[in-house]
Amino acid sequence: MKIEKNKKMKAQLFYGPGDIRFEETDIPRIGPGEALVKIKSALTCGSDLKTYKRGHPTMIVKGSVFGHEWAGDIVELGKGVKDFAIGDRVVAANSVPCFKCYYCKLERYSMCENIVYNNGAYAEYIKIPANILPINTLKIPKHLEYKQAALTEPLACAVHGIDQSNITEGDIVAVNGAGPIGLFFVALAKLKGAVVISSDLSDERLKVAEELGADHIVNATEVDDQVEAVRALTTGGRGVDVAIEATGFPKVWEMTILMARKGGTVNLFGGCASGTSITIDTQLLHYNELTIKGVYHLTPYYFRKAFKLMEKGLFDTLKFITSDMPLEKLADALELMGEQKGIKYNITN
Numbered sequence: 001m002k003i004e005k006n007k008k009m010k011a012q013l014f015y016g017p018g019d020i021r022f023e024e025t026d027i028p029r030i031g032p033g034e035a036l037v038k039i040k041s042a043l044t045c046g047s048d049l050k051t052y053k054r055g056h057p058t059m060i061v062k063g064s065v066f067g068h069e070w071a072g073d074i075v076e077l078g079k080g081v082k083d084f085a086i087g088d089r090v091v092a093a094n095s096v097p098c099f100k101c102y103y104c105k106l107e108r109y110s111m112c113e114n115i116v117y118n119n120g121a122y123a124e125y126i127k128i129p130a131n132i133l134p135i136n137t138l139k140i141p142k143h144l145e146y147k148q149a150a151l152t153e154p155l156a157c158a159v160h161g162i163d164q165s166n167i168t169e170g171d172i173v174a175v176n177g178a179g180p181i182g183l184f185f186v187a188l189a190k191l192k193g194a195v196v197i198s199s200d201l202s203d204e205r206l207k208v209a210e211e212l213g214a215d216h217i218v219n220a221t222e223v224d225d226q227v228e229a230v231r232a233l234t235t236g237g238r239g240v241d242v243a244i245e246a247t248g249f250p251k252v253w254e255m256t257i258l259m260a261r262k263g264g265t266v267n268l269f270g271g272c273a274s275g276t277s278i279t280i281d282t283q284l285l286h287y288n289e290l291t292i293k294g295v296y297h298l299t300p301y302y303f304r305k306a307f308k309l310m311e312k313g314l315f316d317t318l319k320f321i322t323s324d325m326p327l328e329k330l331a332d333a334l335e336l337m338g339e340q341k342g343i344k345y346n347i348t349n
């Protein structure tokens with residue numbers, strides 16, 4: 001299939017905070033080594049919600065397409081593409097490292113200085129650029145639905161996070177936040193053989209955490225002191241072996257640090273608003289020998305790892321999709337996300 005020149009597509013365009021418009025725009029033109037995909041599933045994500053509410057400093061400019069978790073069918077290929085064919089069902093990551101810079105040479109690909117991002121999932125079509133196509137694009141097996149495959153990118157971020165959290169069998173792991181990323185952490189920590197404590201403000205989300213195997217749940221609105229409530233679930237209140245933050249609020253970062261036992265690991269995963277900071281008790285960090293770390297984004301390795309987990313059905317990925325919504329109703333889906341209702345919405349064309 002060849003897309004006619006000047007043919008338009010429907011898309012949700014970002015004009016400013018709270019202002020997205022369902023309009024016609026140009027179908028992306030592809031060049032050598034690139035692919036054009038008809039989108040079958042685009043998932044809502046916390047970072048899209050942030051873009052919708054506050055805008056994005058660099059990535060999303062006025063009048064541009066956004067959304068970055070998607071899966072679909074290849075409908076057009078540029079010259080020189082060998083490993084893909086028209087009709088392939090594919091999922092691609094929203095970024096690719098350069099493999100040339102200082103950090104890529106250190107194999108710290110999530111910190112690549114020239115990382116290239118690809119946005120535009122809330123549309124009928126998206127282009128896979130020539131650098132992402134060979135490195136970070138995977139073919140979807142028949143038994144996986146598009147919406148499951150579209151989870152690969154956020155799941156890859158969580159797999160990266162869990163891999164950096166020093167979890168061993170039998171560890172007690174606290175996961176703060178039961179949004180999509182927090183819930184992935186719950187499922188992945190269970191696969192690692194951990195006892196998991198999931199905390200959140202929403203009973204609806206905590207119920208999903210339980211279904212994914214959380215051993216204990218803490219609704220932060222129902223306890224006086226969230227840190228104490230979590231510590232009380234450990235022997236003698238000594239604290240958890242590993243504490244993971246997945247909300248992106250500085251207050252919760254601070255509470256997460258206070259949940260860890262002596263010698264424990266704290267993974268501050270949720271990205272906070274720029275300009276924010278936290279306070280840590282220096283004595284606590286020193287005498288308790290805490291390991292506190294930040295983990296960001298994904299790498300080609302974790303993209304494949306996440307895809308493998310999904311392909312093998314190691315946990316129920318359909319639990320992450322609350323419901324389907326048509327593309328024109330995107331704002332409604334993002335508003336529901338803002339009210340902490342549901343996990344992810346599957347935006348369909």
Ligand SMILES: [Zn+2]
Pocket residue numbers: 045046047068069153154
């Ligand atoms: Zn995302």
Ligand SMILES: [Zn+2]
Pocket residue numbers: 097098099100101102103104111112113114115
């Ligand atoms: Zn690089």
